Amino acid sequence: MSRRTKTVSRYRSQAGIVYDILNTIAEEGPTSPTRIMYGARLPYDRLKNMLEHLEEQGLVKKIVEEDRVFYDLTPKGRDVLEELRRVRRLLRSIGIRF
């Protein structure tokens, strides 16, 4: 008898990942990459690339205090997060895994 297990999607949309990262930072305030990693459910190497990408776009800012690194949202990042919240239903309705 075959055993059936619940399938977890192995793919996520980039917009969904950006939303999870921005949302985690918005909820936690200035946040360490480790906390963002758990909040956004991303492996560290992919998170690192995404944070660099978001920093280049001016959505997050890197804060270095002594030896510790934190990330916080910029005003542009907050605007984008609000916009992502508004269009989330729409994106889901047109087939984006969000």
Add this chain to the structure above:
Amino acid sequence: MEGHVGYYAVFTVLALLEIISAGIAITISAKTIGLARKIRDKGLLRLGIGYAVMSVALIIGFAASLIALLYPANPVLMLEGRREHMAWHHPEEWRHGPWPGDRFGVSWNLVLLAGIFFPISYAVILYGLSSEYVRFEEGGRTTEKYLGMLIAPGLLTGIVSDMFSIGILIGIVVVARKGGGGTAPYIVFLAAHILRLAGEAAATPILFLIGEMLRPVALLIVLGRVMLR
């Protein structure tokens, strides 16, 4: 007279559905492109461009319906007496195709043009959807009649574009988000193109027109889902 009423009713509903759904497609396109530019998301950008192309197709379809309304071509014959003029009785009628409007005129050509834009839009949407996803490590017999249909003015274009659309839409249904009805609009698009293809193959206007009407309904589903939640 009843045939006239049916003809005008069909094209009025079709024109309304197409212009409303064009508005929805433009809204989807504007929102996704705007967001994609802010987060530099190429997949989302392609998805938005796909919906922009679809809105062009819907506007062209709207123009075709409007022309069919303003310049009707023998509506009683087209909508009610169609089966008496099937290919096996009158091959020359078969060549007219499934469009009940002016089948040699501007409106039929516009329907064919929109038919080309639709598979392009689906292809761009499929490309956008597939590039949007990031892999996440977590756990026959050819008869003379049939040939007659194929050489009908522009009909081959319609058939080929619908076949392309069906193939691409099957791909989209596979790629799109499964939970929460993310595939629903694409399944409706798929049903619409199957009906259009059946209408073209059998030269049956009613199938073709239901297919035409179903296509905008797919976008109304998106609107309904966004508004009702």
